[in-house]
Amino acid sequence: MRVSMTPPHARAERRGVLQHAVDTAAVCTGLDPEVFFRADREAGADWRPRRDDALRVCAGCPARTACAELALRDGEGRADEDDMVRAGLTGPQLAAQRVLQADRLAVAVAADRDAEGARLDALTTQLLRTAVKNPDRSGGHRAGDRAQAAQNQLVRELGAQVRQIRAARRARGGWGAAA
Numbered sequence: 001m002r003v004s005m006t007p008p009h010a011r012a013e014r015r016g017v018l019q020h021a022v023d024t025a026a027v028c029t030g031l032d033p034e035v036f037f038r039a040d041r042e043a044g045a046d047w048r049p050r051r052d053d054a055l056r057v058c059a060g061c062p063a064r065t066a067c068a069e070l071a072l073r074d075g076e077g078r079a080d081e082d083d084m085v086r087a088g089l090t091g092p093q094l095a096a097q098r099v100l101q102a103d104r105l106a107v108a109v110a111a112d113r114d115a116e117g118a119r120l121d122a123l124t125t126q127l128l129r130t131a132v133k134n135p136d137r138s139g140g141h142r143a144g145d146r147a148q149a150a151q152n153q154l155v156r157e158l159g160a161q162v163r164q165i166r167a168a169r170r171a172r173g174g175w176g177a178a179a
């Protein structure tokens with residue numbers, strides 16, 4: 001059955017679609033991320049040929065359009081810093097695109113955050129329910145211990161996801177990692 005989505009729902013789902021496209025098709029998977037970034041105090045003469053190599057990698061990447069959209073939504077690239085490549089664009093080129101597409105991106109970023117907030121709520125609810133649940137001990141001592149261990153593991157995983165989302169939201173709000 002095809003589920004139709006309202007425009008706000010469609011926008012909220014868009015980030016996941018983009019991320020999936022990058023995760024499944026990026027040609028840079030497995031490459032050292034340093035390939036795409038200028039090192040501290042790296043001379044321009046050293047960085048520029050490396051930057052051109054990175055641009056060539058992106059030029060052949062089938063995920064480039066999705067990668068560019070995510071980079072723009074994430075606010076990557078600065079107008080005054082030639083220090084990175086993403087999606088076949090330098091930092092200043094990404095910054096210029098953000099200015100050109102400012103209105104559209106504001107809507108997209110708001111939708112990203114709404115979707116993230118909904119996910120945070122759902123994960124937090126699942127975490128609380130799982131943490132207070134009594135494991136099934138009807139299968140005996142060992143089975144009960146295994147169920148408890150599985151439940152503990154799930155609580156740890158859910159807790160890690162909740163912390164990760166909260167840290168990202170705090171960082172975007174201008175708070176440090178320890179806030």
Ligand code: SF4
Binds near residue numbers: 022026027062068
């Ligand atoms: S466009 Fe470039 S940075 Fe983006 S996924 Fe492809 S290779 Fe990686």
